[in-house]
Amino acid sequence: MLILSIETSCDETSAAVIENGDTILSNVVASQINSHKRFGGVVPEIASRHHVEYITLIIEEAMEEAYVQFSDLDAIAVTEGPGLVGALLIGVNAAKAIAFAHNLPLIPVNHIAGHIYANQLEAPLEFPLLALVVSGGHTELVYMKEHGSFEIIGETRDDAAGEAYDKIGRVIGVPYPGGKHIDEMAQLGEDTFNFPRAMIDEDNYDFSFSGLKSAFINKVHNADQKGEELNREDLATSFQHAVVDVLVSKTVRAAKEYDVKQIILAGGVAANSGLRAGLKAAVAEELNDVPLIIPPLSLCGDNAAMIGAAAFLDKEKYTDTNLALNAQPGLTL
Amino acid sequence: MKILAFDTSNQPLTVAVVENHTILSEQLINVKRNHSLQLMPAIEEALKQANTTLTEIDRIAVANGPGSYTGLRIAVTVAKSLAWAQKIELVGISSLKVLAANSLSTSNHYIVPVIDARRQNIYTGLYQRDAAGKLVEVSADVHIESSDYAKQLTEIEGTFELIGLDAPAFYETFKAELSDRVVLAPPTQNLPHASALAFLAQEDEAVPAHELVPNYLKLAEAEENWLEENPDHKGDDWVEKV
Numbered sequence: 001m002l003i004l005s006i007e008t009s010c011d012e013t014s015a016a017v018i019e020n021g022d023t024i025l026s027n028v029v030a031s032q033i034n035s036h037k038r039f040g041g042v043v044p045e046i047a048s049r050h051h052v053e054y055i056t057l058i059i060e061e062a063m064e065e066a067y068v069q070f071s072d073l074d075a076i077a078v079t080e081g082p083g084l085v086g087a088l089l090i091g092v093n094a095a096k097a098i099a100f101a102h103n104l105p106l107i108p109v110n111h112i113a114g115h116i117y118a119n120q121l122e123a124p125l126e127f128p129l130l131a132l133v134v135s136g137g138h139t140e141l142v143y144m145k146e147h148g149s150f151e152i153i154g155e156t157r158d159d160a161a162g163e164a165y166d167k168i169g170r171v172i173g174v175p176y177p178g179g180k181h182i183d184e185m186a187q188l189g190e191d192t193f194n195f196p197r198a199m200i201d202e203d204n205y206d207f208s209f210s211g212l213k214s215a216f217i218n219k220v221h222n223a224d225q226k227g228e229e230l231n232r233e234d235l236a237t238s239f240q241h242a243v244v245d246v247l248v249s250k251t252v253r254a255a256k257e258y259d260v261k262q263i264i265l266a267g268g269v270a271a272n273s274g275l276r277a278g279l280k281a282a283v284a285e286e287l288n289d290v291p292l293i294i295p296p297l298s299l300c301g302d303n304a305a306m307i308g309a310a311a312f313l314d315k316e317k318y319t320d321t322n323l324a325l326n327a328q329p330g331l332t333l
Numbered sequence: 334m335k336i337l338a339f340d341t342s343n344q345p346l347t348v349a350v351v352e353n354h355t356i357l358s359e360q361l362i363n364v365k366r367n368h369s370l371q372l373m374p375a376i377e378e379a380l381k382q383a384n385t386t387l388t389e390i391d392r393i394a395v396a397n398g399p400g401s402y403t404g405l406r407i408a409v410t411v412a413k414s415l416a417w418a419q420k421i422e423l424v425g426i427s428s429l430k431v432l433a434a435n436s437l438s439t440s441n442h443y444i445v446p447v448i449d450a451r452r453q454n455i456y457t458g459l460y461q462r463d464a465a466g467k468l469v470e471v472s473a474d475v476h477i478e479s480s481d482y483a484k485q486l487t488e489i490e491g492t493f494e495l496i497g498l499d500a501p502a503f504y505e506t507f508k509a510e511l512s513d514r515v516v517l518a519p520p521t522q523n524l525p526h527a528s529a530l531a532f533l534a535q536e537d538e539a540v541p542a543h544e545l546v547p548n549y550l551k552l553a554e555a556e557e558n559w560l561e562e563n564p565d566h567k568g569d570d571w572v573e574k575v
Contacts, residue, residue, distance in 0.1 A: 013572070028574065035571030038559050045402065045553040049546075050572050052406045056417040057543045061574075070418065086403055089369050090410050096373045097414035101387055323373035 001315065002068060003075050004098075005308030006059065008051045008091035009083025009111045010136075011035075011042045015059040016304035017066035017073075021312025022120055025066035027298070027305035030054050037176045041166065048086035055094045062304070070102045075318070077311030080108035081331030082137070088327035099321040107311040107318040108325055111302075112138060112333050113150065115266040117313075118299040118306035126291075130260040132251045134275070135267035136162035136177075139247075141205045141254050142333065148313050150333040153254060154205020161243055162269045164209040168216045168239055172232055183272050186240035189233030193219060195242040197249075205254050212242050244278040252282050255290060264293045271300035337390045337415075338531035339376060341368040341408040342400030342428035343448060343498065348375045349527035350383035350390075356528045357383035363498075363524055368407045376411070390421055394534030396525065397425035398548035399456035399474060400448055405547035413542045422539035426530055427548070429474050432497045433460035434529040435522040440464055442492050443471065445507075445515075449499035453506075455479045456550055459486075468533065476550040479503050483510035492516065498523045 001021070007014040016027040032050045036042045063069070078095035081088055099106040116131045131142040139162075140155035159167070162179055169178015174185075195215050198208040216239055223230045255263050263283060269275060276294055283292045299306060335357075339348040346368055349359040358379045362371070380386060395412035398405045409425070416423035432446035440462050448456040458474035475482070486493055487510050495504060496518035507515045552560070560567055 030572050031575045032572050034573060038563075038571075039555050043553060043555045046556055048402070048406055049549075049553065052410055053546050054572055055410060056413050059414075060417065060543070086406070089403065089407060093369060093372070093407050093410040094414040097411045098418045100373060100377065101415050101418035323377055324370050326367065326370045 003308045005077040005304040006091045007079045007304040012302040013054045014304035015062035018308030026062045028062045051090035075105040077107040081328030085329040109307045113310045114306040117310035118295045119264040119293045126262045129262040133266045134269035156207040158210035164213045185236035189237035191238045191241040192234045193238035240274045248278045248282045334391045336392045336531040338394035338527040340396035341404045342396045347527040348379040351531035392422040396428040399550040417542035424534040424537045429458045431525045431530045447497045447500040479506045483507045
């Protein structure tokens with residue numbers, strides 16, 4: 001079973017060929033980061049323009065790298081949402097056209113399900129499982145009792161964790177995307193500022209990062225007004241510890257309560273070294289027989305391989321080319 | 334030569350299949366709808382009505398701008414994906430030229446297709462039929478303030494015919510500069526026809542599918558501002574494989 005998958009939900013144009021939902025034959029990603037860095041964040045119109053420039057080239061490369069022809073393919077999969085509508089439209093329309101041209105089934109995929117299923121490219125999923133999904137747009141704990149079943153048991157009430165990283169990144173003047181740079185700086189400092197760990201002791205699995213973000217920004221602005229110089233590495237470390245503490249502690253608590261067989265980490269912020277290490281240590285210490293899967297760095301950011309992995313589940317459900325498929329920018333799990 | 338042609342560069346959606354000098358099928362819808370939802374089903378229908386299949390198509394013609402950014406991207410993405418996936422020749426034609434093709438004006442007249450670009454700006458160009466009746470571009474398509482363009486036309490002798498759905502809204506602006514040298518095309522000629530697009534594409538040279546992009550005639554605002562401050566980086570490539 002070979003699936004050609006396409007992902008264009010934000011600022012990466014990606015195509016992949018996936019075998020049986022768990023083996024990557026190719027996974028080509030064209031990143032627009034250098035372009036959006038100029039503006040300090042993703043400009044939707046510019047993202048859409050880049051996608052249309054690269055879409056067929058990237059799909060062709062994915063097929064060439066996998067050594068497959070159209071006649072070898074069993075289905076086309078595409079991210080239908082959530083994401084930037086103009087960006088999603090490029091992937092969706094390319095997928096529809098190619099599926100029509102070769103009379104292939106078309107499988108729409110939820111981008112967040114894709115992030116979760118990136119883990120299946122690393123190890124088989126075992127249920128029930130708990131997924132911590134952390135990205136620029138999402139922060140949620142998802143309980144899965146079986147394939148394709150997603151119960152959100154907790155989520156952020158304001159900013160996503162990745163969004164908070166990007167915002168404080170701007171305040172201390174690191175280039176977009178801030179998360180990566182803050183993570184690097186956080187390796188060098190100490191947790192001296194003791195920022196708030198919002199909702200850490202509350203009896204639910206929700207998160208809040210806007211208070212932490214404001215505390216951080218106030219600290220920096222107050223120091224600026226007094227002409228004081230704060231240690232940037234210590235600021236980064238303190239911020240990162242506050243984020244990771246809350247994410248890890250709630251994940252561990254939920255894993256215990258729901259008695260899961262597996263914990264998985266998903267989303268762009270899964271690339272954060274502090275989160276990876278913190279979660280690994282806590283799971284080893286407090287949940288010693290529960291396996292933890294963390295995707296390799298190459299599968300943490302947006303990529304089409306994860307879309308192909310998630311699509312494999314739905315291969316029976318979508319046996320036709322649905323030419324009326326459309327982008328769903330606000331799609332939820 | 335069998336051509337599949339489509340245009341979703343503005344509100345109207347039009348798809349046609351043309352073989353040599355014959356229109357086999359044509360669809361034209363002008364109500365506010367979602368092009369992303371409608372275009373592929375309309376293509377399937379147009380092929381079916383023409384009693385043909387994509388594999389029998391020799392060439393795909395698409396209106397690639399100017400127009401609505403999203404509309405252009407939907408048509409261009411579908412066109413280049415179909416062309417690439419089935420190794421079909423691909424031709425991009427100006428959305429303005431498609432409108433101009435509706436005009437029956439003789440060689441004494443200039444045809445001025447108009448697409449509203451908001452804030453009193455228009456996308457427009459200057460076209461004319463030569464002695465043999467062939468539509469030729471007299472001056473390139475532009476994004477311009479409507480009254481500025483009307484002023485520019487005063488330098489040219491002759492009469493001008495404004496054409497397109499948005500033309501009536503700018504008629505007074507042009508009349509103020511050109512008085513009775515400007516006329517409006519009849520409403521029957523205001524919608525783009527994919528069959529006309531197909532006929533225009535018969536003579537053009539095909540482009541590689543990967544290279545076809547919309548001709549927006551305007552940078553994204555953020556890009557425009559950035560390039561003003563960083564003029565040395567014009568034409569830089571910002572996307573990299575990771």
